[in-house]
Amino acid sequence: MAQHKKPKVAVWKFASCDGCQLSLLDCEDELLAVAGEIQIANFLEASRAVVNGPYDVSLVEGSITTPHDIVRIQQVRKQSKYLITIGACATAGGIQALRNFKNVKDYITAVYAHPEYIETLALSTPIAANVEVDFELRGCPINKYQLIEVICALLNNRKPNIPKYSVCLECKQNGNVCVMVAQGVSCLGPVTQAGCGALCPAYNRGCFGCFGPKETPNTISLSNRFSDLGMKKDDIIRIYRTYNAFAEPFRKESEAYER
Amino acid sequence: MNKATTSSNRHYILQSGDFQRLLDSIIGNGYRCLGPTVQDQAIVLDDVSSVKDLPVGWSDNQQAAAYRLQKNGSPAFFGYVLGPGSWKKFLYPARERLLTTTRSRSGWKAEASAEPVQKMAFLGIRPCELQALAVLDKVLLEGTYADPVYRARRSQILVIAVNCAEVGGTCFCDSMSTGPKAVSGFDLALTEIITDGKHHFVVESATAKGDEIVKLAHGVSASDQEISKADAVSTAAAKKLSKKLNTIGVKDLLARNLTHPRWKETAGRCLTCSNCTLVCPTCFCITVEDYTDLKGNSAERVRRWDSCFTMDHSYIHGGSIRNTPDSRYRQWLTHKFSSWWEQYGISGCVGCGRCITWCPAAIDVTEEIQAIRDSEKT
Ligand code: SF4
Ligand code: SF4
Ligand code: SF4
Ligand code: SF4
Numbered sequence: 149m150a151q152h153k154k155p156k157v158a159v160w161k162f163a164s165c166d167g168c169q170l171s172l173l174d175c176e177d178e179l180l181a182v183a184g185e186i187q188i189a190n191f192l193e194a195s196r197a198v199v200n201g202p203y204d205v206s207l208v209e210g211s212i213t214t215p216h217d218i219v220r221i222q223q224v225r226k227q228s229k230y231l232i233t234i235g236a237c238a239t240a241g242g243i244q245a246l247r248n249f250k251n252v253k254d255y256i257t258a259v260y261a262h263p264e265y266i267e268t269l270a271l272s273t274p275i276a277a278n279v280e281v282d283f284e285l286r287g288c289p290i291n292k293y294q295l296i297e298v299i300c301a302l303l304n305n306r307k308p309n310i311p312k313y314s315v316c317l318e319c320k321q322n323g324n325v326c327v328m329v330a331q332g333v334s335c336l337g338p339v340t341q342a343g344c345g346a347l348c349p350a351y352n353r354g355c356f357g358c359f360g361p362k363e364t365p366n367t368i369s370l371s372n373r374f375s376d377l378g379m380k381k382d383d384i385i386r387i388y389r390t391y392n393a394f395a396e397p398f399r400k401e402s403e404a405y406e407r
Numbered sequence: 408m409n410k411a412t413t414s415s416n417r418h419y420i421l422q423s424g425d426f427q428r429l430l431d432s433i434i435g436n437g438y439r440c441l442g443p444t445v446q447d448q449a450i451v452l453d454d455v456s457s458v459k460d461l462p463v464g465w466s467d468n469q470q471a472a473a474y475r476l477q478k479n480g481s482p483a484f485f486g487y488v489l490g491p492g493s494w495k496k497f498l499y500p501a502r503e504r505l506l507t508t509t510r511s512r513s514g515w516k517a518e519a520s521a522e523p524v525q526k527m528a529f530l531g532i533r534p535c536e537l538q539a540l541a542v543l544d545k546v547l548l549e550g551t552y553a554d555p556v557y558r559a560r561r562s563q564i565l566v567i568a569v570n571c572a573e574v575g576g577t578c579f580c581d582s583m584s585t586g587p588k589a590v591s592g593f594d595l596a597l598t599e600i601i602t603d604g605k606h607h608f609v610v611e612s613a614t615a616k617g618d619e620i621v622k623l624a625h626g627v628s629a630s631d632q633e634i635s636k637a638d639a640v641s642t643a644a645a646k647k648l649s650k651k652l653n654t655i656g657v658k659d660l661l662a663r664n665l666t667h668p669r670w671k672e673t674a675g676r677c678l679t680c681s682n683c684t685l686v687c688p689t690c691f692c693i694t695v696e697d698y699t700d701l702k703g704n705s706a707e708r709v710r711r712w713d714s715c716f717t718m719d720h721s722y723i724h725g726g727s728i729r730n731t732p733d734s735r736y737r738q739w740l741t742h743k744f745s746s747w748w749e750q751y752g753i754s755g756c757v758g759c760g761r762c763i764t765w766c767p768a769a770i771d772v773t774e775e776i777q778a779i780r781d782s783e784k785t
Contacts, residue, residue, distance in 0.1 A: 317712070
């Protein structure tokens with residue numbers, strides 16, 4: 149990216165809670181510095197001012213849940229040099245992908261007085277299932293330092309330091325005591341990608357899997373361990389079915405226990 | 408810290424009531440005193456300044472994938488065996504900045520990062536962990552390039568070992584000839600003795616520094632009888648060790664079984680989570696990362712602990728060499744027990760048992776090796 153020209157960055161929202169976008173605003177100390185280096189072209193959480201495309205970078209939050217979303221994400225892709233998804237919704241379908249395990253029509257009839265007005269897709273899907281994605285930032289919500297790292301790396305034409313290994317590595321690097329071994333608490337850390345700084349184990353809780361599956365996750369072995377620790381079938385299904393329920397390794401593992 | 412022969416070592420008696428004096432004399436000599444404390448339901452090595460900081464009356468129950476700290480009512484200061492974290496974290500930190508560079512008109516200016524190093528005392532280091540230091544010394548201090556981070560810290564430590572009176576369910580130090588009694592690599596080695604309502608320590612000193620510290624704490628010369636009582640504690644501890652590893656020819660055993668089906672079977676259980684390598688007191692793998700600021704006007708190079716269980720560890724152009732979990736499990740086990748010998752002339756394993764206790768999948772290195780050995784018999 150040229151030194152003199154500030155890259156145009158747009159932030160887009162699909163089906164999501166806005167939490168990841170707020171992580172950007174939460175960068176308080178760093179936000180001014182970030183704002184000084186990029187031109188924020190579209191970021192409705194922060195400003196109503198909108199600059200037209202094309203954009204150098206698009207940060208995309210949220211999953212694809214309606215026919216209109218599909219049209220919109222294709223437009224975003226066309227106008228963006230780099231497309232980076234931020235958060236569990238955009239990279240795995242989010243908590244709303246729980247509906248993927250059921251028939252969405254049943255929900256619509258149960259929830260809405262006039263189901264005929266609701267136009268929705270059968271599945272909540274990640275952005276990458278719809279258009280090509282250049283980089284995926286995990287987390288529910290994302291870690292703001294990882295977001296800054298990705299922006300920094302992009303501005304300086306280098307590879308971002310975003311590891312794909314397990315939460316256990318961060319847990320041990322930080323000197324936490326393993327809750328699974330020392331307390332018998334079920335923890336998704338061994339199959340979950342690092343990035344949160346092993347936040348939950350630091351507070352004596354098992355990892356909830358917010359950052360989704362790590363590289364080469366062995367969910368079968370971990371579930372066996374959970375059974376040894378006394379977890380019932382239903383609990384094992386539930387532990388995989390949160391923010392990243394539709395990420396393939398977690399989805400397959402929970403479905404295996406449904407049979 | 409100096410290696411000394413046991414025969415020339417001095418022996419003292421230190422009353423438990425004088426233990427605070429020992430801590431005071433360590434700290435008074437300018438050391439940051441590090442030792443066992445109870446945190447998050449485990450023994451965690453941290454700052455110790457008072458006897459009250461020590462895990463008085465705590466013991467640990469250890470087996471594969473399970474560690475439980477228990478209050479047992481004993482007056483012992485060192486009645487536990489080993490916690491999850493090894494002393495490695497103080498000498499070879501998990502994260503260390505190596506270099507900072509800044510852009511100026513005349514180009515880039517690089518500065519090696521030299522964080523101030525404080526003198527440290529390792530109070531309560533176990534015999535197997537003394538051997539782990541000896542192993543790390545070989546790896547990090549010998550050869551063409553000594554590690555400056557490790558060297559700066561290592562050269563200044565005061566080593567106060569505590570011989571094991573209790574042993575853990577996953578310890579196999581006698582199989583590796585590293586314990587349960589310390590023979591070298593310490594300034595002081597303590598044996599805790601509790602009999603007939605009396606509570607004292609037999610203290611073996613191998614260095615002048617050790618003598619000075621123990622005398623300041625009111626240590627007095629020990630009689631031969633008292634010394635043999637301490638030896639009896641170690642002998643009794645050795646008898647309690649239930650886990651064994653047959654080490655005969657283990658280097659070649661693993662080297663000739665690189666295509667053994669056991670690797671795949673174990674990979675079915677292995678989470679490739681890296682915990683075993685991170686708790687191991689001799690694993691030294693690191694990765695180096697470069698960071699920049701937003702403007703690209705300054706950059707820093709940071710190193711942090713890595714593990715052969717990550718895909719990036721064996722990544723070269725085009726992909727990871729060890730891209731299957733079995734190849735990664737095999738790398739770990741063969742490095743510790745086989746190829747380490749070729750590289751450094753010693754075993755990479757000291758028998759502390761941490762990798763067994765802290766493996767969430769309960770994989771036991773001694774069982775793995777035995778299984779491969781047994782398969783050759785048939
Ligand atoms: S607490 Fe969880 S994340 Fe931490 S080491 Fe144990 S299993 Fe891994
Ligand atoms: S391989 Fe296991 S038993 Fe051996 S030194 Fe390392 S952690 Fe301890
Ligand atoms: S076993 Fe793995 S992590 Fe440990 S030193 Fe060897 S290659 Fe490194
Ligand atoms: S052997 Fe155990 S601790 Fe080591 S990577 Fe495999 S599951 Fe994790």
